Amino acid sequence: MTTYYESDDTRSSGAGDDLGATTAPSDMATSESEMRALTSDMVDAHRDSFPQMRASIAEWREVEGETARRSLSRRGLLAAAGAMIAGGVALATLPAAAATRPGLRAGAARGALPDMAGSVPLDVVVAGLAASLENLAVATYAAALKAAGAHKLGVVPAAIGDFATTAMAQHKDHAAAWNSVLASARYKPITAANPVYAKIVDDDFAKVKSVTGVAELALTLEGVAAATYLEAIKALSTPAAVAIAASIQPVEMQHVAILNFVLGRYPAPLAFASLAGAAPVSTAHGLDFAKS
Amino acid sequence: MDYDEHGLGQLLEQSDDIQADAMRASRAQLGEIVEIGQERRAHGAIDRDEVSEFTERRSTALRKGIVGAGAAAGLGAAILALGQTSAFAAAPSDVQVLQTAAAIENLAIATYGVALTLPFIGGASANAVVKVFVTTTRRQHVEHAAAFNASIRALGGIPQTKADPVLLKVVDRAKPTLTSAPKVVELAITLENGAAETYVKDAAMLKDVNAKDLTASIMGVEAQHVAILLAVRALLAGGAAADIALPPPVAKLPAAAGSVGFPNAFYSTTAARPATEGAVR
Secondary structure (H helix, E strand, O other), rough: OOOOOOOOOOOOOOOOOOOOOOOOOOOOHHHHHHHHHHHHHHHHHHHHHHHHHHHHHHHHHHHHHHHHHHOHHHHHHHHHHHHHEEEEEEHOOOOOOOHHHHHHHHHHHHOOOOOOOOOOOOOOOOOHHHHHHHHHHHHHHHHHHHHHOOOOOOOHHHHHHHHHHHHHHHHHHHHHHHHHHHHHHOOOOOOOOOOHHHHHHHHHHOOOOHHHHHHHHHHHHHHHHHHHHHHHHOOOOOHHHHHHHHHHHHHHHHHHHHHHOOOOOOOOOOOOOOOOOOHHHHHOOOOOEEOO | OOOOHHHHHHHHHHHHHHHHHHHHHHHHHHHHHHHHHHHHHOOOOHHHHHHHHHHHHHHHHHHHOOOOOOOOOOHHHHHHHHHHHOOOOOOOOOOHHHHHHHHHHHHHHHHHHHHEEEEEOOOOOOOHHHHHHHHHHHHHHHHHHHHHHHHHHHHOOOOOOOOOOHHHHHHHHHHHHOOOOOHHHHHHHHHHHHHHHHHHHHHHHHOOOOHHHHHHHHHHHHHHHHHHHHHHHHHHOOOOHHHHOOOOOOOOOOHHOOOOOOOOOOOOOOOOOOOOOOOOO
16 A cells, blocks of 8 residues: 655645545556646646635625624525525425435525524625535545545545545635635634534444545535535625635536546536535524624 | 446436436526516616626726736637737626627537537547537537526527637637647637636626526536546546546546646636627627
8 A cells, every 4th residue: 555645735724634644556657747737837826816815805804894784684684594595495306416415405404594683794694604614524524534544445546535635625725715704704713614514424424434435425515515605696795705605616516526527427417506405594503603 | 448338328318317407497597587687678678777886896896806817828829819808898787798608608619519520529539538528518508508698688688699709719720720639628628717717707796696696507517617628638648548437447547636627726717708708799
């Protein structure tokens, strides 16, 4: 068994925390350098995308005062939440990446609305929900890489390990972006994983015995994230927040495509992204929206 | 070539089923758009205030650096020329933005159509998965164009049936150079990424909620096309064309194949097309 990962300090947000994962050696090491060269160009592009993100957050900061002042009434929250819940319910009728785990879907579609109406703007709630889903994705990939390192998943192909490491780093970046938004609105960061989904993922993860199982679980999480952002673009009222959600949703869709590919499925089967599996705003219940 | 024809056929069948379900949802959404469009026309068609509000929001975004025009990678000078296009004309409306989107889709349809006539993409010497990808992706762009045009009609505008004029020149210049699969892939990456970045920008800018929803539901699909093409490009560059298969030989794949398809944590808008570039004149 060969430890195939290499430390890559060009990645952001602590990527490589679990680089000790044991993976299968590739028999194509000669092509690796060429692929790395291509990736290097993309890393440069990645850096270029950060100023845009910071600009969006800065714009959020500018309009946050107004947004906070028009803190939603309970009726407003219910209406917006209804739209997001509709996304969750709709997943029962549409097959999609996220629609492959009935437990997750059923669990996500139900639940009480957050007891925060009238005090927390909806955009803040959505930002917190997004951060909590990103935190869960980070935790899940970290757990998977740890399990791989402990030889609990069998032989882990190098490409799968690289996928997990990179996706985890990007989810950290996403969580950081949403927490910057919360900080701009003078709320404390959401550092916990979404409690509703975490329970379901924990239960599912305990049953996973192979890389394929992990990939299936990751596919579900990525599908939930992509659908949630699609729904969030409708629910968010601040243009800067919409821009952030719009810049993240395609990346989650790309994660879905690559996971589909490695699982042997057609990577982009849908002409239109689905709302199936979107996390309802009710799953923000239990998050600590504390003023900083 | 490592290719399970029977398995791929099943995958395509499954994909078609999923697609049919998605189309039902899309049609429902389009029905809603048409309904709203009819209501708007009954009240005097396009709202002039909408245009001025859009302009203001776009100007604000430009000041904040959210959107912009930049150079695109690939195919040398022809594609680099894309970055020299002026960023935005004055007062683009939702209809103009949607017409540009439809124009981009029309060009993608035509370009993939040309690609399928090439022996190494659509002929006997083609990689089967690449051929299926080009065929399926072309069909998805047909659906995107139809959806954008339905949305345009709903808002009282004129559907766009022509290709984006600026990108068309790029494709026309590139055609004689399309002598191998990697060159076609490179051109496809440029077009798909341009589409994805344009729609990411549009999703944050469009005022009409249904147009926004539609655009948002397409941007991620274009990004998926980009992800697949980036992976294919990397495998071709690495001499691993045989690994472009479904299912792929995952254990054999180089590590970077797992991540080369999604290089950025946040989707950029630097290659977004100007909002009125493909508007009906």
